[in-house]
Amino acid sequence: EAGVVQSPRYKIIEKKQPVAFWCNPISGHNTLYWYLQNLGQGPELLIRYENEEAVDDSQLPKDRFSAERLKGVDSTLKIQPAELGDSAVYLCASSSDRGQGYTFGSGTRLTVV
Amino acid sequence: AQTVTQSQPEMSVQEAETVTLSCTYDTSESDYYLFWYKQPPSRQMILVIRQEAYKQQNATENRFSVNFQKAAKSFSLKISDSQLGDAAMYFCAYKTSYDKVIFGPGTSLSVIP
Numbered sequence: 001e002a003g004v005v006q007s008p009r010y011k012i013i014e015k016k017q018p019v020a021f022w023c024n025p026i027s028g029h030n031t032l033y034w035y036l037q038n039l040g041q042g043p044e045l046l047i048r049y050e051n052e053e054a055v056d057d058s059q060l061p062k063d064r065f066s067a068e069r070l071k072g073v074d075s076t077l078k079i080q081p082a083e084l085g086d087s088a089v090y091l092c093a094s095s096s097d098r099g100q101g102y103t104f105g106s107g108t109r110l111t112v113v
Numbered sequence: 114a115q116t117v118t119q120s121q122p123e124m125s126v127q128e129a130e131t132v133t134l135s136c137t138y139d140t141s142e143s144d145y146y147l148f149w150y151k152q153p154p155s156r157q158m159i160l161v162i163r164q165e166a167y168k169q170q171n172a173t174e175n176r177f178s179v180n181f182q183k184a185a186k187s188f189s190l191k192i193s194d195s196q197l198g199d200a201a202m203y204f205c206a207y208k209t210s211y212d213k214v215i216f217g218p219g220t221s222l223s224v225i226p
Contacts, residue, residue, distance in 0.1 A: 031212070033214075040218075040219070041218055041219065042117075042204050042206075042216030042217050042218050042219050043158070043204075043216050044216070045213060045214070045215075048212070048213070056211075056213060089156060091156075091158065093158070100163070101146075101148045101150070101160035101163055101206075102158075102160070102214065103160075104150075104157060104158035104159075105157075106155065106156055106157050107156045107157075109156070
């Protein structure tokens with residue numbers, strides 16, 4: 001079984017530019033999460049999807065961040081415009097059962113210069 | 114609000130020895146899940162072990178075991194016969210009744226040959 005696939009693995013952009021990250025969850029996993037992980041810290045939830053519905057986006061900075069999960073499968077997270085403080089690792093995870101842990105992707109390391 | 118605390122930013126252990134990583138959490142819920150995740154330098158978050166709060170028996174996965182003290186809200190991870198491949202960041206995580214996972218700040222474990 002393929003794991004959670006994220007791309008790109010690394011991204012370097014100039015501030016004020018847009019950037020997008022893509023995530024393909026494990027087949028059959030209805031729940032998809034985007035997490036932000038700053039250096040030396042634990043992941044923090046940005047948004048959670050149940051199928052195509054965003055059920056928890058309370059931590060998503062909506063002035064510059066947006067996300068979508070078309071057809072309840074793949075998801076895209078976008079930042080526009082990016083700021084220096086957005087430099088971090090963006091992790092995607094999926095799950096099928098509340099009692100199970102998440103399966104994470106390898107993340108995208110974003111550097112804003 | 115639920116919080117997860119890991120009081121040991123860094124730990125080290127001699128190869129083949131045993132080490133215990135501490136985790137405490139704060140919640141008013143009675144039904145929840147607890148997890149330990151491992152994050153090596155590759156950034157891939159790997160589920161190490163899970164514990165259901167309503168189960169009194171401590172979870173065990175090969176060399177990994179937990180000491181779950183529900184009343185004390187403590188969830189420590191014991192790694193026996195430590196191996197070089199165990200070196201990583203370890204995150205304690207709490208999953209709420211509404212399916213939100215909160216991560217602790219992490220403990221960096223070094224294994225000394």
